[in-house]
Amino acid sequence: MKADAGHGVAVRIETCGKTFADGTQALAPATLDIARGETLVLLGPSGCGKTTMLRIIAGLEQPDPGGRVLFDGADMTRVPIEQRNVGMVFQSYALFPNMTVADNIGYGLKIRGIGKAERAARVAELVRLTNITGLEDRRIDQLSGGQRQRVALARAVAIRPGILLLDEPLTALDAALRDRLRGELNRLLRSLGITTIYVTHDQSEAMELGDRIVVMSKGAIAQIGAPREIYFRPTSRFVAEFVGAANILEAAIVDGQLRLPGGRLALADSSSRPRVVAMIRPETIAIVPPDAASLTGLVDSVSFVGDRQRIVVSGAAERLLSIDASNAAAIRVGDRIGLAVAPEAIRLLPDAP
Numbered sequence: 001m002k003a004d005a006g007h008g009v010a011v012r013i014e015t016c017g018k019t020f021a022d023g024t025q026a027l028a029p030a031t032l033d034i035a036r037g038e039t040l041v042l043l044g045p046s047g048c049g050k051t052t053m054l055r056i057i058a059g060l061e062q063p064d065p066g067g068r069v070l071f072d073g074a075d076m077t078r079v080p081i082e083q084r085n086v087g088m089v090f091q092s093y094a095l096f097p098n099m100t101v102a103d104n105i106g107y108g109l110k111i112r113g114i115g116k117a118e119r120a121a122r123v124a125e126l127v128r129l130t131n132i133t134g135l136e137d138r139r140i141d142q143l144s145g146g147q148r149q150r151v152a153l154a155r156a157v158a159i160r161p162g163i164l165l166l167d168e169p170l171t172a173l174d175a176a177l178r179d180r181l182r183g184e185l186n187r188l189l190r191s192l193g194i195t196t197i198y199v200t201h202d203q204s205e206a207m208e209l210g211d212r213i214v215v216m217s218k219g220a221i222a223q224i225g226a227p228r229e230i231y232f233r234p235t236s237r238f239v240a241e242f243v244g245a246a247n248i249l250e251a252a253i254v255d256g257q258l259r260l261p262g263g264r265l266a267l268a269d270s271s272s273r274p275r276v277v278a279m280i281r282p283e284t285i286a287i288v289p290p291d292a293a294s295l296t297g298l299v300d301s302v303s304f305v306g307d308r309q310r311i312v313v314s315g316a317a318e319r320l321l322s323i324d325a326s327n328a329a330a331i332r333v334g335d336r337i338g339l340a341v342a343p344e345a346i347r348l349l350p351d352a353p
């Protein structure tokens with residue numbers, strides 16, 4: 001969490017729903033508080049309503065009647081976007097192509113009547129913060145995608161917005177560049193301490209950048225929590241499967257243990273239900289010698305994925321189980337292996353999706 005996060009609510013969305021003119025309900029009425037200085041990530045599959053929520057906060061879209069948007073406690077619902085003091089960056093850069101980098105970054109300051117000397121000082125600071133030193137006098141059409149996205153970020157934060165809204169700002173970039181910029185963006189957001197709302201469908205981006213993540217599904221909030229909470233303690237099957245890889249097991253509980261075709265697993269959670277849906281992350285399953293193990297299975301496939309190997313096991317559960325193991329483990333297809341899972345790593349889920 002950023003240093004000054006948590007002191008008060010910067011943004012409150014109160015029963016904000018959105019039904020478009022054609023009858024599409026993009027957002028069911030949702031209420032959400034965003035703390036000052038926090039980076040809140042809206043995460044979900046395509047069409048789940050993330051952008052609609054961001055546009056309501058920006059003032060590009062009005063919520064359905066009854067909904068309110070508050071900044072620092074003040075009702076902004078009817079306040080036009082240009083008076084909301086928000087900075088925005090979208091997937092498409094929307095920079096002025098024939099202006100220089102420095103002029104793009106300074107544009108918002110200029111139209112706000114900020115003098116030349118102060119403008120130059122702020123532009124210089126942002127050029128340094130966003131790692132584009134040396135490119136100040138280039139035109140936008142002479143820059144790479146990653147450089148353009150840095151300029152777009154610098155321009156958005158130059159006006160010192162109260163709130164920064166980012167909609168998939170890294171999506172158009174290739175994987176290696178996206179990873180690098182994600183780290184840089186994380187440092188930038190933390191050093192500026194601006195309240196940020198970040199839209200993405202990429203769960204690793206959400207994990208790295210978010211103080212909290214709002215997982216959305218079909219126009220509704222499925223779960224809100226810190227990245228670790230969302231990952232290890234999902235409250236629904238949808239969240240478990242959308243955020244990272246998940247083994248979902250349907251099994252009976254006997255004597256506080258999950259009863260599976262290949263053996264048993266001890267549980268930390270108790271349940272009064274005779275059958276449960278349980279989630280186990282692939283990296284929480286350890287491979288142990290089969291003879292003393294309470295659960296065993298047969299290795300169905302082994303795939304090398306670079307930093308680890310993904311092992312798929314049959315016979316342990318009703319479905320195939322995926323395990324992430326270190327490359328050091330010498331495992332071959334057809335091996336009989338034992339599986340161990342710490343009871344706390346098994347999460348019971350409600351039956352509903």
Ligand SMILES: Nc1ncnc2c1ncn2[C@@H]1O[C@H](COP(=O)(O)OP(=O)(O)OP(=O)(O)O)[C@@H](O)[C@H]1O
Nearest residue numbers: 020022024026045046047048049050051052053201
């Ligand atoms: N102006 C509009 N009129 C009618 N329906 C719309 C309009 N804008 C968006 N929608 C619909 O509302 C739903 C939510 O859209 P939204 O853009 O918020 O989703 P999203 O989660 O941001 O998706 P993506 O990741 O694909 O951008 C979608 O079904 C979309 O088709």
